[in-house]
Amino acid sequence: xxxxxxxxxxxxxxxxxxxxxxxxxxxxxxxxxxxxxxxxxxxxxxxxxxxxxxxxxxxxxxxxxxxxxxxxxxxxxxxxxxxxxxxxxxxxxxxxxxxxxxxxxxxxxxxxxxxxxxxxxxxxxxxxxxxxxxxxxxxxxxxx
Amino acid sequence: xxxxxxxxxxxxxxxxxxxxxxxxxxxxxxxxxxxxxxxxxxxxxxxxxxxxxxxxxxxxxxxxxxxxxxxxxxxxxxxxxxxxxxxxxxxxxxxxxxxxxxxxxxxxxxxxxxxxxxxxxxxxxxxxxxxxxxxxxxxxxxxxx
Numbered sequence: 001x002x003x004x005x006x007x008x009x010x011x012x013x014x015x016x017x018x019x020x021x022x023x024x025x026x027x028x029x030x031x032x033x034x035x036x037x038x039x040x041x042x043x044x045x046x047x048x049x050x051x052x053x054x055x056x057x058x059x060x061x062x063x064x065x066x067x068x069x070x071x072x073x074x075x076x077x078x079x080x081x082x083x084x085x086x087x088x089x090x091x092x093x094x095x096x097x098x099x100x101x102x103x104x105x106x107x108x109x110x111x112x113x114x115x116x117x118x119x120x121x122x123x124x125x126x127x128x129x130x131x132x133x134x135x136x137x138x139x140x141x142x143x144x
Numbered sequence: 145x146x147x148x149x150x151x152x153x154x155x156x157x158x159x160x161x162x163x164x165x166x167x168x169x170x171x172x173x174x175x176x177x178x179x180x181x182x183x184x185x186x187x188x189x190x191x192x193x194x195x196x197x198x199x200x201x202x203x204x205x206x207x208x209x210x211x212x213x214x215x216x217x218x219x220x221x222x223x224x225x226x227x228x229x230x231x232x233x234x235x236x237x238x239x240x241x242x243x244x245x246x247x248x249x250x251x252x253x254x255x256x257x258x259x260x261x262x263x264x265x266x267x268x269x270x271x272x273x274x275x276x277x278x279x280x281x282x283x284x285x286x287x288x289x
Contacts, residue, residue: 042243046236053236057243059205059269084270089192089199096188096203122205122269 039097052128059122078102109134198275205269256281
């Protein structure tokens with residue numbers, strides 16, 4: 001494989017590779033327990049007239065292992081995924097990510113008091129309602 | 145190991161060198177000339193082995209049980225299905241889509257498997273398939289007199 005081919009091949013993988021921790025705010029890079037963010041879940045953000053819906057793929061977790069926090073328009077989804085196997089299993093294929101994860105999405109014009117979340121079939125859905133004033137006008141979203 | 149004809153995405157599991165990790169290159173190589181959007185959708189999978197069984201765990205969040213097919217034929221376990229976008233809100237405008245959708249197939253070749261007792265469950269977006277070994281494949285304890 002030539003270098004050019006290699007680059008072409010590697011490039012798309014960057015989309016699914018874990019966060020560069022440098023791009024994260026300090027509090028996440030060094031989470032409370034000193035853990036470093038290792039991966040970031042795939043998300044999609046949908047918008048309707050009165051709310052945003054953030055859906056994050058977090059298979060293999062329990063509800064109480066996922067933290068959803070909103071401060072100053074910044075939605076932070078974080079937690080830690082642990083391996084299911086507990087006994088003396090030997091790993092033969094390991095493609096899944098484990099360890100601490102985080103995803104940060106910044107909104108404007110949202111009603112923080114009314115943000116709610118649910119977790120079904122490995123997908124976390126966060127409902128982020130817009131403020132009265134923001135309904136019907138376009139709002140910028142920053143991804144981090 | 146001599147190259148053998150096999151389906152795309154199929155990974156040989158049981159006939160690898162027990163002292164070395166077997167290779168997944170057969171899955172990665174065919175994709176390396178293709179653009180990201182042309183690469184097949186391949187949900188991440190873990191496979192572990194204990195003395196009595198293999199455990200296959202495939203990440204397919206947001207699916208229904210009925211959208212997943214599990215087949216075992218000629219010692220090849222095939223997990224397939226179609227991951228569809230949530231159709232609940234057609235009026236939704238999507239800003240950023242990092243999730244992958246579409247049909248997928250993952251295959252694993254085993255040897256000495258008790259095919260009648262393969263079990264599967266789907267919980268929290270993970271498909272878990274238990275593939276028991278046959279008696280002959282299980283390690284035997286030999287006592288020293």
